[in-house]
Amino acid sequence: MRTRNPILNDTRRRAILVAASTCFVKQGFHSTAMKDICIAAGMSPGTLYHYFASKTDIIVGIIAADGEITRALLAPLADAADFLETLFAILDAIAADLTAEELALHTEIAAEILRQPALRAAQLALDGETQAMIADSLRTAQARQQIDRTLEPQHTAKLVLAVIDGLLWRATVEGVSALAVCITAAKQALARMLLEPERTL
Amino acid sequence: MRTRNPILNDTRRRAILVAASTCFVKQGFHSTAMKDICIAAGMSPGTLYHYFASKTDIIVGIIAADGEITRALLAPLADAADFLETLFAILDAIAADLTAEELALHTEIAAEILRQPALRAAQLALDGETQAMIADSLRTAQARQQIDRTLEPQHTAKLVLAVIDGLLWRATVEGVSALAVCITAAKQALARMLLEPERTL
DNA sequence: ACCTGAACACCGTTCAAGT
DNA sequence: ACCTGAACACCGTTCAAGT
Numbered sequence A, B: 001m002r003t004r005n006p007i008l009n010d011t012r013r014r015a016i017l018v019a020a021s022t023c024f025v026k027q028g029f030h031s032t033a034m035k036d037i038c039i040a041a042g043m044s045p046g047t048l049y050h051y052f053a054s055k056t057d058i059i060v061g062i063i064a065a066d067g068e069i070t071r072a073l074l075a076p077l078a079d080a081a082d083f084l085e086t087l088f089a090i091l092d093a094i095a096a097d098l099t100a101e102e103l104a105l106h107t108e109i110a111a112e113i114l115r116q117p118a119l120r121a122a123q124l125a126l127d128g129e130t131q132a133m134i135a136d137s138l139r140t141a142q143a144r145q146q147i148d149r150t151l152e153p154q155h156t157a158k159l160v161l162a163v164i165d166g167l168l169w170r171a172t173v174e175g176v177s178a179l180a181v182c183i184t185a186a187k188q189a190l191a192r193m194l195l196e197p198e199r200t201l
Numbered sequence C, D: 001a002c003c004t005g006a007a008c009a010c011c012g013t014t015c016a017a018g019t
Helices: A006-027 A034-041 A045-051 A055-079 A083-096 A100-115 A117-143 A153-174 A176-194 B006-027 B034-041 B045-051 B055-079 B083-096 B100-115 B117-143 B153-174 B176-194
Strands: none
Touching: A006 A034, A006 A045, A006 A055, A006 A100, A034 A045, A055 A083, A055 A100, A055 A117, A083 A117, A083 A153, A083 A176, A100 A117, A100 A153, A100 B100, A117 A153, A153 A176, A153 B100, A153 B153, B006 B034, B006 B045, B006 B055, B006 B100, B034 B045, B055 B083, B055 B100, B055 B117, B083 B117, B083 B153, B083 B176, B100 B117, B100 B153, B117 B153, B153 B176
């Protein structure tokens, strides 16, 4: 029994996730065959299954990768000169290169999570981490008097995520063309939620 | 060439839709095989395909059936003694027998609609009808001074549907146990939206 | 361990044959 | 027209064999 090569393992897994994401975004999750992913990643089915146990397991990988991206996007909040301004910039960044196909995949993944308990567990864990990260940033911002100090951080973090979620869902339903309007509405909602009443924009 | 029997056609199509819905709700859209639907409906694949062109076509049928149910649910609004009270009762009725599995199917259908242009067209048409229906009811309610008369009916109808949609999406994400809280929030939002400022509950 | 590609079981859809 | 069930093409997954 030879020992596993962690670097190769990581490289291959990333390559597969990239290939799979590309296919899923373009054709949809259920319309892409494993063969499609194999071709896109330049490997045989056997090799692919050496790195991922199933098509669903690839989604677990995508959820995890998305989680990392989300955390990287939100990182600037932790030490922002202005919390709300930074949050708004993040929203703009999220919207900047968002396509209808990406939103569609987002919905397909949501549906898959609802049907598969294993995925639900993975998603809940990641969501909890993101929430804690925002809650921490909120505490810092409150100490700096940038955010209404009467707000409970944990609960407020949940609301912030709910607003972002709602924004994405609305853009999904109404089409990417509605993104600008949705973002404006989301920003207004966030300002009212997070600032002290007398400081409302 | 014999002539088609409309009654039999309608009966069979309804039976298939009921069988399919049951399977989809329980196991999910992509996990139910056509064979499952055939067994549940008590017929052979050939017969099923005599009434529905494809698995996707069954979803078209389900969307249409859901549309009819929605219209029946909203019908009381057209001649309500109190518009808002009637709307609230409808929300409660929708929530009364809503399961996590039904919400999951709702998300699966949404994903399917986003991927299949034919489904999107069907959905848009139905949504337009529902919207027009609510707009009419709003006009009547405005004439009866039950609703803020400065509101534009068409646009407001859209908002009402958005709130209901948001309510269902939130319940999907947070779980059916959150339904009561979501409904309360939705009712508050609707009251603020529809009543004249000084009459807010 | 890492990789290949044939093979297997399953599923959506079709179609010749029957009434 | 309405119905049956075998058959076809395709897809997710496995596995014996190779390095």
